[in-house]
Structures are given as C-alpha cells and as structure tokens.
Amino acid sequence: MSNSLDAYLVLSGILFSIGTFGFLARRNAISMLMSIELMLNAVNLAIIAFGSFVESLQADSSVIALLVIAVAAAEATVGLAIVIAIYRNRRTPLVDEYDTMRQ
Amino acid sequence: MLELVPLIPALPIAGFAITALIGRRLGKRASVIPVLAVIAAWAISMAVVYAVLTHQEPFGEAGATIALWQWIPAGAFHVDIAFHVDALTAALLIVVTTIGMLVHIYSIGYMSHDPGYWRFFAYLNLFMFSMLLLVLADNFLVVFVAWELVGLCSYLLIGFWYRRRSAALAAKKAFIVNRVGDVGFALGIMLIWSQLGTLNIGEVIERIGELDSVVVSLIALLIFAGAVGKSAQFPLHVWLPDAMEGPTPVSALIHAATMVNAGVYLVARTGAIFAHAPEVMVVVVAVGIFTAILAASIAFTQTDIKRVLAYSTLSQLGYMFAALGVGAYTAAIFHLMTHGFFKGLLFLGSGSVIHAVHEEQDMRRMGGLAKKIPITYATMAIGAIAISGIPPLAGFFSKDEILAESFKNGFLWVWAIGLLVAGMTAFYMFRLIGLTFWGGFRGPREIWDRVHESPAVMTIPLILLAIPSLFIGLAIGFPPENGLLHGWLEPIFHEARELLHLEHHEYQVFGIDGALLVASVAIAVIGIVIALRLFGVEFPGLRGQARPEAVQRLSARLPFPYRASLNKWWFDELYDLLFIRIGGRIAAFLWWFDRVVVDGTVNGVGVLTTDAGRGLRRVQTGRVQNYALGIAIGLIVMAGSYLVIAGR
Numbered sequence: 051m052s053n054s055l056d057a058y059l060v061l062s063g064i065l066f067s068i069g070t071f072g073f074l075a076r077r078n079a080i081s082m083l084m085s086i087e088l089m090l091n092a093v094n095l096a097i098i099a100f101g102s103f104v105e106s107l108q109a110d111s112s113v114i115a116l117l118v119i120a121v122a123a124a125e126a127t128v129g130l131a132i133v134i135a136i137y138r139n140r141r142t143p144l145v146d147e148y149d150t151m152r153q
Numbered sequence: 154m155l156e157l158v159p160l161i162p163a164l165p166i167a168g169f170a171i172t173a174l175i176g177r178r179l180g181k182r183a184s185v186i187p188v189l190a191v192i193a194a195w196a197i198s199m200a201v202v203y204a205v206l207t208h209q210e211p212f213g214e215a216g217a218t219i220a221l222w223q224w225i226p227a228g229a230f231h232v233d234i235a236f237h238v239d240a241l242t243a244a245l246l247i248v249v250t251t252i253g254m255l256v257h258i259y260s261i262g263y264m265s266h267d268p269g270y271w272r273f274f275a276y277l278n279l280f281m282f283s284m285l286l287l288v289l290a291d292n293f294l295v296v297f298v299a300w301e302l303v304g305l306c307s308y309l310l311i312g313f314w315y316r317r318r319s320a321a322l323a324a325k326k327a328f329i330v331n332r333v334g335d336v337g338f339a340l341g342i343m344l345i346w347s348q349l350g351t352l353n354i355g356e357v358i359e360r361i362g363e364l365d366s367v368v369v370s371l372i373a374l375l376i377f378a379g380a381v382g383k384s385a386q387f388p389l390h391v392w393l394p395d396a397m398e399g400p401t402p403v404s405a406l407i408h409a410a411t412m413v414n415a416g417v418y419l420v421a422r423t424g425a426i427f428a429h430a431p432e433v434m435v436v437v438v439a440v441g442i443f444t445a446i447l448a449a450s451i452a453f454t455q456t457d458i459k460r461v462l463a464y465s466t467l468s469q470l471g472y473m474f475a476a477l478g479v480g481a482y483t484a485a486i487f488h489l490m491t492h493g494f495f496k497g498l499l500f501l502g503s504g505s506v507i508h509a510v511h512e513e514q515d516m517r518r519m520g521g522l523a524k525k526i527p528i529t530y531a532t533m534a535i536g537a538i539a540i541s542g543i544p545p546l547a548g549f550f551s552k553d554e555i556l557a558e559s560f561k562n563g564f565l566w567v568w569a570i571g572l573l574v575a576g577m578t579a580f581y582m583f584r585l586i587g588l589t590f591w592g593g594f595r596g597p598r599e600i601w602d603r604v605h606e607s608p609a610v611m612t613i614p615l616i617l618l619a620i621p622s623l624f625i626g627l628a629i630g631f632p633p634e635n636g637l638l639h640g641w642l643e644p645i646f647h648e649a650r651e652l653l654h655l656e657h658h659e660y661q662v663f664g665i666d667g668a669l670l671v672a673s674v675a676i677a678v679i680g681i682v683i684a685l686r687l688f689g690v691e692f693p694g695l696r697g698q699a700r701p702e703a704v705q706r707l708s709a710r711l712p713f714p715y716r717a718s719l720n721k722w723w724f725d726e727l728y729d730l731l732f733i734r735i736g737g738r739i740a741a742f743l744w745w746f747d748r749v750v751v752d753g754t755v756n757g758v759g760v761l762t763t764d765a766g767r768g769l770r771r772v773q774t775g776r777v778q779n780y781a782l783g784i785a786i787g788l789i790v791m792a793g794s795y796l797v798i799a800g801r
Contacts, residue, residue: 074782145776148776
C-alpha cells in the first residue's frame with residue numbers, strides 16, 4: 051500500500067486508457083463491453099482513492115463508488131442483451147459490420 | 154318616402170338573383186322578372202325624385218340619408234351601407250332608371266333570337282343594381298365597390314358573345330384599361346382615409362379644407378384618374394370604341410347613357426374637393442376638351458355605325474369634363490342628362506338599323522333606309538338634330554350652356570375648341586344619317602328586299618326616348634341658366650362655385666349670351682349644311698344628291714388628316730408599341746432577372762446547403778467506434794484545454 055494519492059491516480063489513468071483503447075480498437079462487441087467495465091472500474095478506483103486521501107470526501111466517495119458499481123452492473127446487463135439481440139440478427143459480433151445507421 | 158329608397162337597387166339585384174338561378178329553365182319568359190323589377194324600380198325612383206325635387210320632407214333642400222347597416226365597423230372608422238338622396242342623385246336616377254327601363258323593354262325584341270337570353274337579362278339587372286348603388290352610396294368605399302361592379306357588368310356584357318374572339322378581346326381591353334384608372338381611384342380613397350380617417354363623402358367634403366393644398370390636389374388628381382378610366386377620356390379612351398362589340402342595347406345603356414357617365418358624376422359629386430385644387434380643374438378641362446376634339450375628328454371617317462356613335466360619346470363626355478373643369482357643374486349634369494337620352498336613342502336606333510339590314514354594321518353597305526324603316530329613321534333624325542345642338546331640342550340647351558359658361562368663366566380657348574367640336578358633331582351626325590337613311594341602298598339586293606321595321610317592343614322605346622330628346626332641354630333648362638334644373642342643382646354646387654369665386658351673371662339675351670347662342674347655333678348649322686352637301690339630304694321639301702366623288706376628292710387632298718382620322722390617330726398602335734412591345738421587352742428582361750438573379754440566388758443557397766450536407770455526410774460512418782473516437786478526442790481536447798487554461 052502506497053501512501054501516495056498520485057500512484058493510485060496514475061494506476062487509474064493507465065486502466066482508463068487501456069479501457070478506452072480497447073473500446074476504440076477492438077472490433078468485437080463483447081470486448082468493447084469489457085473495455086467499458088475496465089473504464090468504469092478505473093474511475094471507481096480514482097473515486098475511492100480520493101475518498102481515502104481527502105478527509106471531506108470520505109463518506110461521499112463510497113456512495114458514489116457503490117452507485118457506479120450499480121450503474122456498471124445495469125449497463126453490462128443491458129449492453130449484453132443488446133449485443134446478443136444484434137448477434138441474432140446479423141450473425142456477427144463485429145461492430146464495424148453494424149452499419150445500418152449509415153443508410 | 155325615404156324608406157322606399159333601398160328598394161330601388163334591391164329590386165334589380167333580386168331580379169338578377171332569380172334570373173341567374175332559374176332563368177335557364179324559363180326560356181323566353183326569362184325576361185319577365187328582370188323587366189318587371191326594373192319597371193318597379195323606375196316607378197319608385199320617379200316617386201322619390203319627385204319628392205326630392207319638390208323639397209318634401211324628409212329630403213328638404215339638402216337631401217336625406219338612410220342608413221341600412223354598418224358594413225365595416227372598426228373602432229372609430231366605420232363604413233356604412235347608407236343611401237344619400239339629393240338633387241344630384243335625383244338627376245342621375247332619372248337618367249339611369251328611365252333609360253335602363255326602356256333598354257330592358259327594347260332588349261326583349263332585340264335579343265329574342267339569342268340563346269343567351271336569360272343570361273343577358275341577368276347581367277342587365279346586375280348592372281342596374283350596380284349603377285344605382287353607385288349613384289346612391291354615400292361612402293367612397295361603397296362607391297368604389299359599385300364602380301368595380303359596373304366595370305364587371307360592362308366586361309360581361311361586352312364579351313356577351315364570348316365565342317367571338319373580337320368580343321372577348323374587347324371585353325378584356327375594356328377591363329384592363331379601366332383597371333389603370335381604378336388604381337388611381339383606389340389610391341385616392343386610401344389617401345383620403347389616411348388623411349381624414351373617414352370615407353363618408355359628406356364628411357370628407359366638409360373637412361377637405363383642413364388638408365394641405367398639395368394633398369388635396371393629389372386626392373383630386375387620383376379621383377380624376379378613376380373618372381378618366383370609367384368615362385373613357387384621353388389617354389384611357391381606347392376601350393370604349395371596342396366596347397361596341399357588345400350587343401347594341403348594352404352599348405346604349407352602359408357605354409352611352411349610364412356607366413360612362415359615372416366619371417362625370419363622381420367629379421361633380423366631389424366638386425368641392427376639385428374646387429380646393431384649381432390647378433387640377435385645369436387638368437380636367439384640358440383632358441375633357443382634348444378628348445372632345447380628338448374623338449370628333451375620328452368620328453369623321455369611321456364607317457361602322459356604332460363606332461361613329463361611340464366616338465361621339467367620347468366627344469360629348471369630353472364636353473362634360475370640360476364643363477366640370479370650368480366650374481359649370483350644373484351644365485355638366487344637364488348635358489349628362491340630355492346626352493343620356495339622345496345618345497341612348499341613337500344607339501337603340503342604330504340597333505334597330507342593324508337588325509333591319511341583318512347584322513350589317515358598315516354604313517357603306519347601307520343607304521336609303523328611310524323608306525323602309527320610317528319610325529327608326531324619324532327617331533334617329535330627332536336624336537341627330539338634338540346632339541347637333543339645334544334649338545329647341547335637348548342638346549342645344551346643354552351644349553350652349555357649357556360653351557357660354559366656359560366663355561364667361563374666362564376659358565376662351567375651351568370655348569373656341571368647344572365651338573369647333575360642336576360644328577364637327579353636327580357634321581358627322583348628318584354624315585351618319587345621310588349614309589344610312591338617304592340615297593340608294595348599297596348592300597346586296599336580297600337584303601334590301603327583306604329590310605323591315607323592328608317590332609313594336611323595339612320601336613316604342615325609341616319613341617319614348619325621342620320625346621325627352623325633343624323636350625327635356627326646354628322642360629328643365631329653359632330659360633337658360635335659370636331653368637328648373639338650375640333651381641334643383643344650384644344648392645348642391647353652391648359651395649364649390651363659391652370657392653372658385655364664380656358669380657352668377659345675369660342672363661343677357663341681347664348681350665353676350667345672345668351672341669354666344671347665335672355663334673353655337675350658326676356653327677351647328679354650318680356643320681349640318683356641309684354634311685348635307687356631301688352626303689345628300691331627303692328632308693321633305695329639301696332634296697340633294699350625295700356626292701361621293703367630292704368626298705373622295707376632299708380626302709385625297711387632305712391625306713394626313715384623313716389617314717389619321719381613319720386610323721384613330723394611331724392610338725391603338727402607339728399603345729401596342731409602348732405597352733405590348735416595349736413593355737413586353739421590359740417584362741421579359743425582368744423575367745430574366747427574376748429567373749437568373751433572384752431565383753439563382755435562392756437556388757444557390759439551396760445547392761450550397763445540399764452540397765455541404767453531402768460533404769458532411771461522410772462524417773456519419775454509422776460505425777459506433779468512430780463516434781466513440783470522436784467523443785474521446787473531444788473529451789481529451791476539452792479536458793486538455795481546461796488544464797491549460799486552469800494552469801495559467
């Protein structure tokens with residue numbers, strides 16, 4: 051356990067960047083959902099880190115983190131449901147082939 | 154008595170409505186309702202006129218108004234449907250309803266073979282309503298509505314035989330030329346409203362003195378523009394001769410006796426406005442007397458019997474405007490009345506002639522008809538003598554009064570031209586009589602054998618119109634300048650004449666007035682004698698041969714005036730050049746400008762937008778990850794710039 055806030059924020063930033071990169075670069079919808087989870091958790095880590103290092107944020111941070119976890123769960127559920135629905139229609143998990151909006 | 158006034162226009166409009174709705178099914182009986190409606194309207198009018206002219210209650214000296222309902226209430230401004238009856242209205246009522254009634258009766262015979270019988274009578278009744286509304290209304294807006302309605306009826310009736318191309322074109326021409334004047338009238342009404350906030354004619358005349366003299370002049374000029382259009386004065390005179398394409402009863406009623414007088418009536422009614430603008434009065438005089446001599450010169454050589462009468466109408470209307478312009482309001486209305494009767498008579502007579510020679514209108518193929526159609530001949534001869542100004546017939550009194558007044562009011566040039574026109578009038582009228590009724594028949598033999606007098610339903614109106622043509626001048630205009638008519642109309646025009654500082658001179662039989670009278674009779678006699686020498690005469694006890702070779706020699710010796718007169722001074726050609734060719738070019742250029750520059754700009758904006766959209770459409774790939782990349786980059790840029798700004 052490091053006693054420095056910076057270290058947590060750097061870790062959080064690295065995780066968020068990995069998530070962003072994954073979301074932008076991976077063509078598979080499932081991978082993209084996983085990348086979103088990674089970004090959400092990176093944010094959660096940052097929030098918790100702020101909570102434990104900044105006195106006045108202690109109570110709020112936990113609440114916000116719990117809220118984010120709940121949102122993440124809901125998002126994963128809905129997201130997976132959508133991906134499965136599209137997969138049944140288009141027979142592919144690759145998002146760059148989902149181009150109906152273009153026409 | 155006042156309560157009966159609304160019935161005068163109401164009866165013809167009811168007749169119109171009934172005939173228009175069920176006339177087609179009535180066949181030859183379609184004329185019964187319209188004719189009865191007009192006869193009833195005539196009877197009521199005569200009763201009203203009598204009450205007005207004898208100053209009975211409630212009319213008194215100034216006349217009375219009956220308000221029916223508020224048509225346009227808008228706060229302080231309101232337009233009422235109200236009828237104002239005074240001596241001027243009464244004078245017009247006499248002419249309109251009497252001639253209207255006789256023309257209706259005449260039409261029973263004249264139109265009897267026409268398939269559009271019921272349509273004709275429906276239009277005639279609509280016209281009667283409109284014309285009566287025009288003379289009765291006490292509000293400029295109502296007058297304007299009636300003004301347009303008579304114009305519409307004129308259009309419908311000129312184009313009555315709409316299958317004939319020339320009739321359809323003439324109707325269109327009349328309507329369009331009238332529009333030019335009507336724009337002026339409409340602008341005048343708007344100007345009055347914007348300046349005074351009321352359109353009630355009485356109130357406007359009362360308050361016109363409050364206005365700036367330039368504004369008053371403009372109002373007078375604009376009203377006069379309307380009058381010029383409707384009364385076919387120069388430069389808008391070109392529609393009236395072509396209007397002769399309509400059936401002859403229409404020419405008699407609308408284009409000689411009533412509608413074309415509307416302009417004269419309007420200027421007389423608003424005489425006080427004109428009196429406040431003396432410079433406009435000069436315009437009125439100039440336009441009037443110029444039209445008079447222009448039209449008379451054209452009438453010299455026309456060969457269509459109705460066209461001669463049409464140009465004569467123009468010329469006489471010019472007289473009336475000249476009279477209005479010199480301040481001789483009473484004389485103008487006097488001439489309006491006498492002219493209505495004798496010109497209505499002449500037109501109905503020409504219709505009877507045309508009927509007799511089987512729809513031939515060219516006088517070169519007539520001649521010698523006096524023997525075959527004596528009643529028509531006698532009545533038309535009376536009309537011709539009346540219009541020529543031979544005492545004691547109607548035209549003499551009114552025409553002499555106009556000439557005398559212009560002389561005494563200081564318009565010597567008007568008097569001189571007017572005198573010349575009087576001589577010309579006498580000449581071309583007796584040319585018409587000579588070519589039509591005297592000498593030998595110049596048409597085909599088989600037509601001559603079948604020439605017959607018109608039925609009684611047509612000759613009786615002729616006789617009934619010949620009576621006022623003979624005596625109305627004597628009855629209401631004698632002694633000169635002091636007759637019955639002057640007693641009736643003097644109070645109405647008193648204010649305007651006072652503004653113009655016109656004093657009433659004592660009439661001097663053995664002085665200036667006697668001399669003027671002799672001059673105007675002399676010139677008429679000279680005109681007649683020349684015509685009789687050239688075109689022959691067959692009066693009892695006075696015989697003379699026509700001399701066509703002398704006529705030809707004369708026209709050959711004066712080639713320019715002859716050709717100018719024959720071609721109506723090329724006005725139609727001039728307008729064709731000005732408005733059809735040059736105006737058409739300008740319109741074509743404006744169309745090009747509109748198409749290329751205006752539409753081009755608008756379309757350019759549209760094309761630019763679609764092209765921009767087409768370009769930007771590439772951004773919308775439909776791929777989620779591209780959008781996400783956009784969001785991410787946007788976020789980074791925003792966060793980065795926040796950091797940079799916050800870091801300062």
